[in-house]
Amino acid sequence: xxxxxxxxxxxxxxxxxxxxxxxxxxxxxxxxxxxxxxxxxxxxxxxxxxxxxxxxxxxxxxxxxxxxxxxxxxxxxxxxxxxxxxxxxxxxxxxxxxxxxxxxxxxxxxxxxxxxxxxxxxxxxxxxxxxxxxxxxxxxxxx
Amino acid sequence: xxxxxxxxxxxxxxxxxxxxxxxxxxxxxxxxxxxxxxxxxxxxxxxxxxxxxxxxxxxxxxxxxxxxxxxxxxxxxxxxxxxxxxxxxxxxxxxxxxxxxxxxxxxx
Numbered sequence: 067x068x069x070x071x072x073x074x075x076x077x078x079x080x081x082x083x084x085x086x087x088x089x090x091x092x093x094x095x096x097x098x099x100x101x102x103x104x105x106x107x108x109x110x111x112x113x114x115x116x117x118x119x120x121x122x123x124x125x126x127x128x129x130x131x132x133x134x135x136x137x138x139x140x141x142x143x144x145x146x147x148x149x150x151x152x153x154x155x156x157x158x159x160x161x162x163x164x165x166x167x168x169x170x171x172x173x174x175x176x177x178x179x180x181x182x183x184x185x186x187x188x189x190x191x192x193x194x195x196x197x198x199x200x201x202x203x204x205x206x207x208x209x
Numbered sequence: 210x211x212x213x214x215x216x217x218x219x220x221x222x223x224x225x226x227x228x229x230x231x232x233x234x235x236x237x238x239x240x241x242x243x244x245x246x247x248x249x250x251x252x253x254x255x256x257x258x259x260x261x262x263x264x265x266x267x268x269x270x271x272x273x274x275x276x277x278x279x280x281x282x283x284x285x286x287x288x289x290x291x292x293x294x295x296x297x298x299x300x301x302x303x304x305x306x307x308x309x310x311x312x313x314x315x316x317x
Contacts, residue, residue: 069290071298071301073302075309077309077312084308084312087311087312087315097304097308097310097311098304165305167301169301172290172293172294
């Protein structure tokens, strides 16, 4: 394990359909998070997660690259000053579209010591799947 | 608090601090500021600054013995990083499932 999350998925859909789903405000808002987003380099976007009793969790950042079919934007949660990077890459395949998603900079921690340490922790986090707001609430209580 | 994880990320974002932390992890006993600055060829002031940042993040504990300060690595706060990694892995996994459902339902 290192400091990035990588996910890959194959969709039986044309590449432009997938591209629109990940790059247009209206579509992002439907399947992901309420978005004010434009796939234009330099655009400062905001995602607003479902409100809970603590208010809304805002995710914001800047589009760094938006040339079909690569989309890169920075990702900052609420009032943290931690900037991470989300990268989407699409490729046409025989059956449709391959999606590659990389969320990097989560810890900036590299090296074998980190790997050993990470692997030795079990965390007990598997049960917490209540979304970003749920997670942040948990962190506040833990602190 | 949220500040806690911000301090942690700040502390481990710097390569020199990661190296210092790593040296403290593999050291069999606590290292003094002097020993660290000899090992890294950085000034005492430089090391002290890095150590303070690590201490604020909870990654280092300092014991003063006489005029010298000894530093011990603490790995506990890194659990926070692990939580984020686990959280995001779950988060993106769920999100891609949602994306697939959305694409399946939507007419081109």
